[in-house]
Amino acid sequence: MNYLAHLYLSGPSDGVRLGNFIGDYVKGNRFSLYPPEIRKGILLHRQIDSFMDEHPLSHASAELFRARYTRFSRVIIDVVYDHYLAKNWDKYSDQSLHDFVNEVHKLFITNYFILPPQVRQFLPFLIRSRRMENYQHLSGIEKTLKIMANHTVLPDHSAWAVEQIVKNDRQLQEQFTGFFEDIREMCRLFLENYKGD
Template identity: 50%
Template sequence: MNFLAHLYLSGESEKIMVGNFMADYIKGRKFENYKDGIQKGILLHRSIDSYTDTHPLVSQSGQYFKGAYQKYSAVITDLIYDHFLAKNWDMYHKQPLPRFVSRCHEVLVKNYLELPKQVKLFLPFLIQSRRLETYAEIEGLRKALNIMVRHTSLPDKTDFAIEILLENYTALESEFHSFMRELIAYVVNEKGIELKYRVE
């Protein structure tokens, strides 16, 4: 899952949210350098990633992009799942997406000194662009993919990804919803996270 899903799955705890958001930049046992709440968020992020990476529905979604992206198909699937979460936000949270995103921004700025250097560098842009909200639109997804092409090793095949998404939109959206229900149950029941507005 990508940024929006990880923030959503953090529940109501600010420290867990911070840890979950920055976890990709905390390697090995370096999480032990942080306070308990942030540690819990980092470990929650790793658990979510492990659960996602081994789930058959996610693998099924990734097959659409395998031909062009190979090992990066999982990265594309993560971002597309964030698109579906943003697009269908009202199904998963009673708070409007713009308000939720604003709260996340406030929490991250409040805990700015706790963030790794890499996160401090991109956070201002993420906030200014309201990037998490833009995931809901195809053009916002396209921009996010192009940003990843410029700043990571993701292959420059954004047009292909969007084309495949649109051709298989209904199937991918259905796979997302089925997976999301299972992921929410896992986070709530196995990880003890309170999702106040979770899907019943």
């Protein structure tokens, strides 16, 4: 899952949201340097990534992008599934996507100086572009994939990826819906049963 899903799956806790948002940028046991709720979010982030890596529906979705993205097809699904969450947001939240994004942007700005340096570097653009809100549009997905290709080793097949989303929309929607039901339950149980690290 990408930023939007990680934040949504965190529940209402600001600390858990922050931890889940920065999870990719906190390696090994460095999570122990953060306050308890942020640590909880970092560990939840890791659980989400592991769950997705092992789930048959996310595997099936990734296969639709393997022809061009090969081993990076799983990375593409992180973004594609955020698209389906944003597109179907009203099904999962009583709060509008616009208001949710405003809320988390305010949280990031308020806690700016405790964010890892890499996050502080890209955060202004993430906020200014309203990237998470724009995940609902295919143009927003294409732009995100282009940005990722420009800053990582991900190959730039963004236009082709969007073509695959359009071509396989019904299948991807069904796969996302089934997967998201499972991961929501996993996160609920993790947060309910978490006793500290």
